[in-house]
Amino acid sequence: MLNFLLRRILTMVATALVLTFVVFWLTNLPPNLEKLAKSEGNARMTDAEVTSWLDRNGHAQPLLKRYGEWLGVAPGWTDERDGVTSGRCIARGTLPEDNPAFCGVLQGYWGQSTVFKAPVSEIIATRLGLTGILMFWVMVLMVPSALLIGILAGMREGSRLDRVLSTASITTTATPEYVSGVILIVVFSSSMVGLKWFKGTATSAMDGITFENFFLPVLTIALYGMGYIARMTRASMSEVMTAQYIRTARLKGASFGRVVVRHALRNALIAPFTVIMLQFPWLLNGVVIVETLFNFKGFGWTLVQAAGNNDIQLLLGCSVVAVVVVLVTQAMSDVGYVLLNPRIRVS
Numbered sequence: 001m002l003n004f005l006l007r008r009i010l011t012m013v014a015t016a017l018v019l020t021f022v023v024f025w026l027t028n029l030p031p032n033l034e035k036l037a038k039s040e041g042n043a044r045m046t047d048a049e050v051t052s053w054l055d056r057n058g059h060a061q062p063l064l065k066r067y068g069e070w071l072g073v074a075p076g077w078t079d080e081r082d083g084v085t086s087g088r089c090i091a092r093g094t095l096p097e098d099n100p101a102f103c104g105v106l107q108g109y110w111g112q113s114t115v116f117k118a119p120v121s122e123i124i125a126t127r128l129g130l131t132g133i134l135m136f137w138v139m140v141l142m143v144p145s146a147l148l149i150g151i152l153a154g155m156r157e158g159s160r161l162d163r164v165l166s167t168a169s170i171t172t173t174a175t176p177e178y179v180s181g182v183i184l185i186v187v188f189s190s191s192m193v194g195l196k197w198f199k200g201t202a203t204s205a206m207d208g209i210t211f212e213n214f215f216l217p218v219l220t221i222a223l224y225g226m227g228y229i230a231r232m233t234r235a236s237m238s239e240v241m242t243a244q245y246i247r248t249a250r251l252k253g254a255s256f257g258r259v260v261v262r263h264a265l266r267n268a269l270i271a272p273f274t275v276i277m278l279q280f281p282w283l284l285n286g287v288v289i290v291e292t293l294f295n296f297k298g299f300g301w302t303l304v305q306a307a308g309n310n311d312i313q314l315l316l317g318c319s320v321v322a323v324v325v326v327l328v329t330q331a332m333s334d335v336g337y338v339l340l341n342p343r344i345r346v347s
Contacts, residue, residue, distance in 0.1 A: 008334065012327040016320075023319040024067050027312045033059050035310045040114060056081070058088055070111070070316065072104020105320060111313030115305060120317040123302065128321060130206060131291070131298035134217065135283050142222035143229065143276055150233025150272065155260060157238040166234065173227030177289045181220040185293075188216065202296035217294045221286045225279050232275045237268040270337070277333035281326040 037053040038045050045053070054060050058069070058077035068074030069088055076088030078096065085096050089103035103109040110120035153165040172180075189200035199213040240246065241264055249259045287300035295301070299321070306314035 004338075005335070008331050012331060015327060016323050019323045020071075020316070020319060021067055024070060024316060025063060027315050028059070028063065028066065032310055032312065036114070036312060039310065055079075056086075068104075070104050072102050072106035072109070074104075075101045076103050110317045110320075113306075113311055113314045115309045115311045115314065120313050123314065124299070124317050124321060127297065127299045127302040130296070131287050131300065133209065134214075134221075134287060134291075134296065134298060135280070137214070137218045138221045138225075138283060139279070141218055142226045142279070145222070146226040146229035147233055147269070147272065149226070149230040151237055151260075151265070151268070153230070154234040154237025154241065154268065157241070162234070165230070169227035169230040169234070171227070172223045173225075173231070175224070177220050177224050177286050178293060180223055181216070181290055181293045184216050184220055200294070202291075202294040206297060217290050217296055220290050220293075221283060224286060225282065229272055229275055229279070233268065233272045236271040237264065240264045240268045243267075274333050274337055277329050277336065280329040281322075284322055284325060 033054055034050055036059075037050045037057075041049070041053050051060070056079050058066065058079070061069075061077060065074060069076050076090075078085060078087035078090065080086075086092075087096065087099075089101065089109075090096055090099045100107070108121065110124070112118070113120050113123055116123055149165050149169060153162045153169075156162060185200040188198045189196060197212075198216045200216070202213055202217045204210075205213045205217075241260075243264075246259060246264055249263050250256070254263075284299070287298060288303055289300070290296070291298045291300035292304050299318070302314070303318045305311070306318060
């Protein structure tokens with residue numbers, strides 16, 4: 001198991017480096033850098049002035065050098081003009097020798113947001129905390145409901161209950177969040193239908209979460225993932241219910257409920273565990289749409305703002321978070337699957 005974990009960690013590190021480099025390259029394309037120069041300097045800059053601004057701010061260096069600076073494995077750039085020394089690691093009003101040579105992601109410096117005028121690390125920590133609360137309540141609603149639906153559908157494959165629950169699961173999974181969210185807002189928070197039970201915006205939830213202002217965004221995300229987990233659970237449960245040891249338990253006189261709870265349930269939940277763990281990276285995609293739709297200023301809303309305003313440093317910070325979440329949850333899924341399924345051994 002230790003060798004397996006070490007290999008997984010090395011693979012995760014290599015994958016993270018490749019993915020972050022691709023994102024760094026895409027966000028630092030010449031058109032994006034030109035737009036950054038004009039937004040930070042003057043919108044009427046000439047091409048020569050843009051080139052000069054990029055050179056003064058370290059953007060004219062080779063791509064690998066700039067990526068190493070951002071990552072924190074290469075010394076930060078410096079520029080000396082008119083007797084004044086500036087640089088990536090040099091704080092304004094301080095001497096160069098009073099500042100570190102390396103300042104990147106590995107050192108905890110994620111850059112400065114050009115939109116919010118604040119450190120990227122502080123912005124992401126605040127916004128990710130809000131999204132973490134949203135994802136927690138989504139999982140609380142989604143996982144038990146999906147497992148219950150899948151188990152009930154798979155207990156008696158082909159029954160009327162199975163057909164109804166399977167149809168509902170397929171419908172929720174086939175409906176994107178931006179469609180189901182609009183439908184829920186129209187039905188439960190607008191005057192069109194008259195059911196003003198909930199608020200159509202989650203802005204007030206950032207100050208204080210209530211059932212009224214937080215249920216619709218939670219339900220919107222949960223519905224999309226619920227159907228997929230339910231379908232996987234139903235397929236796993238149906239397979240287990242036809243196994244030989246289940247038939248043996250029934251022939252010995254065990255009740256149907258006892259067979260399901262004591263024999264079938266644990267084996268049936270092994271496959272859905274992997275699907276549940278994979279919901280975390282998928283939820284990051286869902287919150288981008290839902291947070292924008294309900295104006296909940298979490299991680300997804302921040303990512304949209306960064307992309308729309310060409311905030312390169314904030315985009316890079318969001319990419320690091322997304323990559324880490326995906327890799328960590330996949331590693332946890334692999335380890336958990338090995339622990340839950342005794343038939344799998346790590347060589």
